[in-house]
Amino acid sequence: MKRFDYDVVVIGGGPAGLVTSMYIAEKGFSVAVLERDKEIGVPVLCGEGVSKKIDELGIIPRGRWIVSEVVGARIFSPNGTMVKLSAERAGGETGYIIDREEFDKELARLSAKRGADIFLRCNARQGIFEDGKLVGVKADLDGEEVKFFAKIFVGADGIESRVGKWIGIDTRLKPKDIVSCFEYTLSGIECDKDYSDFYVGKSIAPGGYIWVFPKGDDVANVGIGILGSYSRPGLAKELLDRFIESKENLRKGKAIRVLTGAVPVARPVESFRDNVVLVGDAARHTDPLTGGGIMHALIGGKAAGESIAESLEENDISLLKRYEERWKEILEKKLKRNYMMKEIASGFDDKTFDKLAESVKNINFEEFSTYGLIKALVLKHPSLLIKLKPLLGLR
Numbered sequence: 001m002k003r004f005d006y007d008v009v010v011i012g013g014g015p016a017g018l019v020t021s022m023y024i025a026e027k028g029f030s031v032a033v034l035e036r037d038k039e040i041g042v043p044v045l046c047g048e049g050v051s052k053k054i055d056e057l058g059i060i061p062r063g064r065w066i067v068s069e070v071v072g073a074r075i076f077s078p079n080g081t082m083v084k085l086s087a088e089r090a091g092g093e094t095g096y097i098i099d100r101e102e103f104d105k106e107l108a109r110l111s112a113k114r115g116a117d118i119f120l121r122c123n124a125r126q127g128i129f130e131d132g133k134l135v136g137v138k139a140d141l142d143g144e145e146v147k148f149f150a151k152i153f154v155g156a157d158g159i160e161s162r163v164g165k166w167i168g169i170d171t172r173l174k175p176k177d178i179v180s181c182f183e184y185t186l187s188g189i190e191c192d193k194d195y196s197d198f199y200v201g202k203s204i205a206p207g208g209y210i211w212v213f214p215k216g217d218d219v220a221n222v223g224i225g226i227l228g229s230y231s232r233p234g235l236a237k238e239l240l241d242r243f244i245e246s247k248e249n250l251r252k253g254k255a256i257r258v259l260t261g262a263v264p265v266a267r268p269v270e271s272f273r274d275n276v277v278l279v280g281d282a283a284r285h286t287d288p289l290t291g292g293g294i295m296h297a298l299i300g301g302k303a304a305g306e307s308i309a310e311s312l313e314e315n316d317i318s319l320l321k322r323y324e325e326r327w328k329e330i331l332e333k334k335l336k337r338n339y340m341m342k343e344i345a346s347g348f349d350d351k352t353f354d355k356l357a358e359s360v361k362n363i364n365f366e367e368f369s370t371y372g373l374i375k376a377l378v379l380k381h382p383s384l385l386i387k388l389k390p391l392l393g394l395r
């Protein structure tokens with residue numbers, strides 16, 4: 001059986017795995033990325049919305065992957081009340097509408113340029129253990145069984161995360177912590193190319209929302225995410241079709257792409273154990289409120305890559321704990337607060353969404369924070385204090 005030896009083996013060639021490998025290769029260590037699909041970035045499983053704050057990370061330069069830019073987001077409650085937010089205040093999923101295939105491919109190019117090896121059609125199937133420690137991975141490479149050996153392994157294998165399971169990390173997801181998605185790219189529609197639109201409400205998208213992300217003035221990604229605990233087979237498509245049919249500007253659209261997928265909206269799991277690190281969706285770093293995970297995959301990937309390189313430089317595996325310190329410093333508070341907000345909001349009925357939208361629709365969100373929003377809601381609706389109180393502590 002063919003054998004490959006590397007300093008690090010990364011399982012999964014999505015944004016998290018590619019960025020992790022980029023920072024390891026940059027320091028001159030050998031790193032292999034194993035991707036089971038035949039092409040990086042394909043199939044696309046994404047609404048393709050991302051915050052412009054991605055530029056500040058300094059990981060991927062602006063390029064062809066940016067399809068359009070919006071100035072903000074509009075949130076519509078079930079009775080049509082609109083709340084407008086500037087792009088900065090709208091969370092992680094608005095600012096740029098991207099070409100996700102091109103985005104992932106650009107990350108792959110950046111990583112390969114620094115020296116990472118990318119293995120396509122390479123399905124990691126099983127861990128190889130010695131004295132309870134992960135030392136290798138059995139994989140199918142182009143139909144041939146091969147083995148990869150390394151000092152450190154990275155599980156960047158998305159929502160399914162087999163790597164976490166191999167080492168005993170509980171990555172199981174409860175239905176209430178998964179969002180099922182269905183999305184069309186609709187052509188021949190009319191949409192406002194300056195805004196990403198979100199439609200909320202229990203009757204519209206239980207536990208989630210419908211998004212319309214413009215890729216121009218006549219093309220948009222129109223998708224829905226609904227919480228697993230409210231879902232049944234076919235429901236996401238049914239609700240999205242009903243929504244599109246009800247909208248004059250979308251009804252005439254022709255689908256040029258259809259996709260389905262799932263997003264973890266859970267609490268983060270243990271992000272490293274011994275010589276194994278989990279990043280991105282595998283570590284449950286997706287924003288539990290919005291389902292957006294691209295930015296967090298990049299932040300986690302950089303933190304993991306830098307910490308792994310330092311650990312190899314010092315020949316000290318205990319330095320992997322720096323990965324946890326780094327991602328927690330940036331993401332922990334937000335993930336905690338947004339998980340609580342998701343738990344609370346998923347119980348709201350349509351009337352509550354209408355009431356909330358009505359209360360905040362005239363607030364200038366340019367000068368507003370999530371903390372300020374929660375405070376304003378509690379002042380207007382003291383009955384929400386008990387539910388929202390824990391969030392006030394997470395400023």
Ligand SMILES: Cc1cc2nc3c(=O)[nH]c(=O)nc-3n(C[C@H](O)[C@H](O)[C@H](O)COP(=O)(O)OP(=O)(O)OC[C@H]3O[C@@H](n4cnc5c(N)ncnc54)[C@H](O)[C@@H]3O)c2cc1C
Binds near residue numbers: 049263
């Ligand atoms: C429908 C939908 C819409 C979304 N919209 C947005 C959005 O608009 N904005 C946003 O920020 N986020 C969005 N997300 C979330 C975002 O796509 C993810 O958070 C992001 O892709 C996470 O990156 P990742 O690298 O952790 O995982 P992934 O991108 O899932 O990459 C994991 C990779 O691992 C590979 N893999 C898995 N198992 C193995 C194995 N055993 N061997 C080899 N390879 C393996 C997979 O093929 C895959 O390429 C959306 C998700 C879905 C499903």
